[in-house]
Every structure is written in structure tokens, then in C-alpha cells.
Amino acid sequence: MKLALQVVSLALALNLTASAQNGQQQFASLGDFKLESGEVIRDCRIGYRTLGQLNRNRDNAILLTTWLTGTSEPLMNGLGKQLDAKYYVIAIDALGDGVSSSPSNSQLQPRMKFPKFTIADMVASQHQLLTQVLHIDHLKAVMGASMGGVQTFQWMVSYPTFLDRAVAIAGSPRLAPYDLVLWQAESDAITHDPAWKDGDYTEQPGTVLIAEIGMLAKNTPDKINHDVTRESLAAVLAHERAATANFDANNRLRQFQAMLSHDVSAPFSGSMAAAAATVKAKALIIVTATDHTVTPGPALDFAQLIDAEVLDLQNNCGHHGAECESEKVNQAVKEFLEK
Numbered sequence: 001m002k003l004a005l006q007v008v009s010l011a012l013a014l015n016l017t018a019s020a021q022n023g024q025q026q027f028a029s030l031g032d033f034k035l036e037s038g039e040v041i042r043d044c045r046i047g048y049r050t051l052g053q054l055n056r057n058r059d060n061a062i063l064l065t066t067w068l069t070g071t072s073e074p075l076m077n078g079l080g081k082q083l084d085a086k087y088y089v090i091a092i093d094a095l096g097d098g099v100s101s102s103p104s105n106s107q108l109q110p111r112m113k114f115p116k117f118t119i120a121d122m123v124a125s126q127h128q129l130l131t132q133v134l135h136i137d138h139l140k141a142v143m144g145a146s147m148g149g150v151q152t153f154q155w156m157v158s159y160p161t162f163l164d165r166a167v168a169i170a171g172s173p174r175l176a177p178y179d180l181v182l183w184q185a186e187s188d189a190i191t192h193d194p195a196w197k198d199g200d201y202t203e204q205p206g207t208v209l210i211a212e213i214g215m216l217a218k219n220t221p222d223k224i225n226h227d228v229t230r231e232s233l234a235a236v237l238a239h240e241r242a243a244t245a246n247f248d249a250n251n252r253l254r255q256f257q258a259m260l261s262h263d264v265s266a267p268f269s270g271s272m273a274a275a276a277a278t279v280k281a282k283a284l285i286i287v288t289a290t291d292h293t294v295t296p297g298p299a300l301d302f303a304q305l306i307d308a309e310v311l312d313l314q315n316n317c318g319h320h321g322a323e324c325e326s327e328k329v330n331q332a333v334k335e336f337l338e339k
Contacts, residue, residue, distance in 0.1 A: 022051045023076040025099070028133040033101075033125060039115035042108040046100045046129050047093035049076040054088040054136070061136050062337075063126065063163075064091040065144030065151040068255050069247045071099050087140070092129060094122045094151065096254040103199070103250035111250050112199035119147075119262040123154045127162070138162060141337060142281075145169035145322065146294060147255070150262055153302065157264040160280040167333055169286040169322050173272065173302045174263035176295045182217050186210050187256045190249050199253075204245045210252075211240035217293045222316040264302075276305035283308035284336045286329060288321025309336060 026048055033044035049072045054061060064075050072091035093099040095117050103114035130136045142155045142163050149171020156166050157173075175183065186206075190196060193205035215224070215237070228236050268274035285303040287296035289312060296312070303310050311332050317324035 023049050025049060025073070028129045030125060030128055030132075033121075033128075035115060035121045036118050036124075037116065041095070041101050041115060041117070042106075044101045044125065046095075046125050047097075048072060048129060049091045050134075051076060051089040051091075052087055058136070059138065059140055060086065061088045061090060061139050063130070063139050063142045063155075064089060065122075065126070065142065065148035065155075066091070066094045066097055067145055068147040068259065069097065069252060070094075070148070071097050090130070090134065090136075092126045094147070094255070095125060096251045096258070098248055098251050100125070102248070103254055104248040114250070114254065116254060116257050116261075119150055119154045119258050120158055122258065123151055123158050126151075126155075127159055139164070141165040141167060143167040143169075143333070144171065146171065146319065147259060149299075150259065150294070153264055153299075154262070156279045156281050156283065156306075157275050160278050163281045165337060166281045166283040167286070167336065168283065168299065169329070170288065170291055170294050170319055171285075172262075172294050172296075172298045173275070174265065174298055175259065176297050178295050179293070180260060182213070182293065183256055183260050186213055187253060187260070189213065190253050190256075196249075199250050201249065204249050206249055206252075207241050207245040211237065211244040214244070214293075215240050218319040220290050220292070220316045220318045223318060223320075272302060273305060276302060279306045282336075282339075284311065284333065285309070286311045286313070286322055286332070288313040288315060288317065288319070290316055291319050291321060293319035 028046050028048065030044040030046060033041045035041065066072060072093050075091040096102045098104050103111050106114050109115065139162060142152050143166070144152045146169070149168040152166050152168040153171055153173045155163060172179070189209035190206035195201050195203050195205040265272045265275040283303065283306055285299050285308045287299050287310070289296065300310065300312070311329065313321045313325050315321050315324050322329045
């Protein structure tokens with residue numbers, strides 16, 4: 001999604017550096033990885049990229065989390081253009097993104113034999129990679145946008161003493177009812193397509209409806225009417241459909257399901273106040289009032305519970321709100337991390 005560009009620009013604003021070998025795709029084997037459900041991802045592999053150097057005090061590591069359908073590659077392609085050793089950045093591919101273990105690349109559990117996983121499972125796999133492979137026991141910060149922001153909320157609750165700061169952009173501690181309708185509709189677009197065939201498809205199902213629903217949800221009427229003309233609409237929709245078809249539908253469905261089930265309060269009998277009480281990290285919560293993909297209400301409520309800093313953007317860019325005000329967002333993030 002386009003919001004990924006905002007994460008790239010934010011990371012660029014951190015003035016990061018890489019040596020020649022940094023930023024390359026790497027993989028860690030976690031063996032058989034047990035999920036919250038009790039099921040197991042067999043021979044679980046997690047993709048990641050690193051940039052810069054861990055300093056002597058081991059206190060400059062920043063984790064970047066990926067958006068839905070996103071990978072670590074665009075993050076590190078942007079980061080690699082900067083030359084400064086201030087931060088050691090780790091970008092980790094989320095489960096189901098087609099790089100880390102996913103329905104599309106699992107040899108032992110292909111397609112819908114691949115078990116459902118949660119946002120908490122994504123975060124647990126990242127924690128295991130950091131501690132057991134990279135031997136990092138603390139992070140300066142976790143930062144992500146959209147589903148990356150959702151993972152950031154989960155990090156604050158799952159491993160409260162592991163990180164000093166958190167930057168959640170267009171994320172949520174749990175999806176609001178409006179969001180649930182949207183994400184369920186996109187899931188149904190896959191499974192109700194005749195091409196679906198219970199995941200054993202020969203052509204990607206759901207691409208037309210997901211592209212059209214997504215375009216409506218990620219934008220606002222003002223933004224679409226400003227950016228798209230009646231004459232250019234067919235070409236824009238064709239581009240959106242092609243981009244949707246480039247990501248495997250089984251992977252997308254499993255990531256949709258992770259978003260739909262996400263709720264940081266679940267281990268606390270549904271009490272968001274109890275979940276918030278566990279948070280130790282200082283947080284910057286960035287939302288856009290017109291975001292109809294991940295509506296900002298739950299994030300703002302949680303921000304109040306944890307006394308977080310809030311940047312509430314008032315623009316007509318919807319889910320791309322942070323991208324539309326990148327200069328303001330970049331400066332806010334830079335100042336927050338340097339406090």
C-alpha cells in the first residue's frame with residue numbers, strides 16, 4: 001500500500017547508515033514455531049534486513065514492522081541511501097508476507113494448510129529472531145505504519161520492558177466495528193470468488209473487488225475526486241487491480257484474518273485499561289481523522305490510557321494522511337526519538 005512510502009520516508013529521516021553488506025535479505029530459522037492457537041508453523045523462517053551497527057552500549061536498535069502485504073525490501077532500499085551510524089535498524093518481514101513463512105512458500109503446509117496466525121504471533125516471531133538470532137535483548141524503539149502500527153501496539157503490550165519507545169502510525173490496539181466490516185468484506189471478496197477453490201486456485205481470486213474496496217477505503221471522496229478524473233479512472237482501477245493480483249490471495253487472507261482477530265486486551269479479559277497498564281514504553285501515536293481503513297478511535301483511546309504523545313492529522317488523505325503531511329510527521333518522529 002502507498003502508506004509504506006511514509007514508513008520509508010520516516011526511516012530516511014532518521015539519517016541511517018549501512019555498510020556495503022547491510023540491507024540485504026536474510027533469513028532466520030525458528031524451527032517449529034508454536035502459535036497462540038496451539039498450532040505450529042513447521043520449519044518457520046523469518047525474513048529480515050539490518051542496517052547500520054549496534055553501538056557499544058547496545059541501545060540504538062530500532063525495529064521497523066511491515067504493513068499488510070508489505071515486505072522489508074522497500075524499507076531498506078530507502079534506508080540504504082543514508083550514511084550515518086546513529087541507529088541500528090532491523091526490518092522484519094511479517095508472517096504471511098510471502099518472504100517469511102507463508103501459505104505461498106511453505107513446503108510442509110502449503111496454501112490453506114498453513115495455520116492461521118495472529119498479530120501477537122507475528123510479534124512473538126520477531127521477538128524470537130531478535131533474542132535468539134541477533135542476540136538483542138532491548139530495543140530503542142519499534143515503529144510501523146498500518147499493520148506495522150498494529151504490530152507496534154502489540155509490541156507495547158506483549159513485551160513491555162523490551163522497548164523504550166513506540167511509534168504507531170495509522171495503527172490500532174484492536175479494530176473498531178467499522179474496520180471489521182471493511183476487512184471482512186475484503187476477506188469475503190477472496191473466499192466468495194468462484195476462482196477461490198478453497199485456496200487451490202489457478203488465478204488470484206478477489207482482485208477486482210479488493211482493489212475497488214481498498215481504493216474507496218484508503219482514500220476519501222475529496223482525495224479521489226482531486227487525484228482522479230473520469231477519463232483516467234479506468235486506468236487507475238486497472239493499476240490497482242494489477243497491484244492486488246501481485247500479492248498471493250492465500251497470504252492476503254491469512255494476514256486479513258490476523259487483523260480481524262487482533263485485540264491487545266484479549267489476555268486481559270477484554271479490559272483495554274488492564275492492557276494499557278502493562279505498557280512501559282513512551283509512545284507517539286499518529287492518526288488521521290479521515291482514515292477509513294484503520295479508524296483512529298481505538299488508537300486515540302489507548303493513547304489516553306498510556307499518556308502517549310499524539311499527532312492527530314486533520315487532512316483529507318484518509319489512510320495516506322501521514323504520507324500527505326510527511327514533513328510534519330518526519331519532524332515529530334525525529335524529535336520523539338531524540339528526547
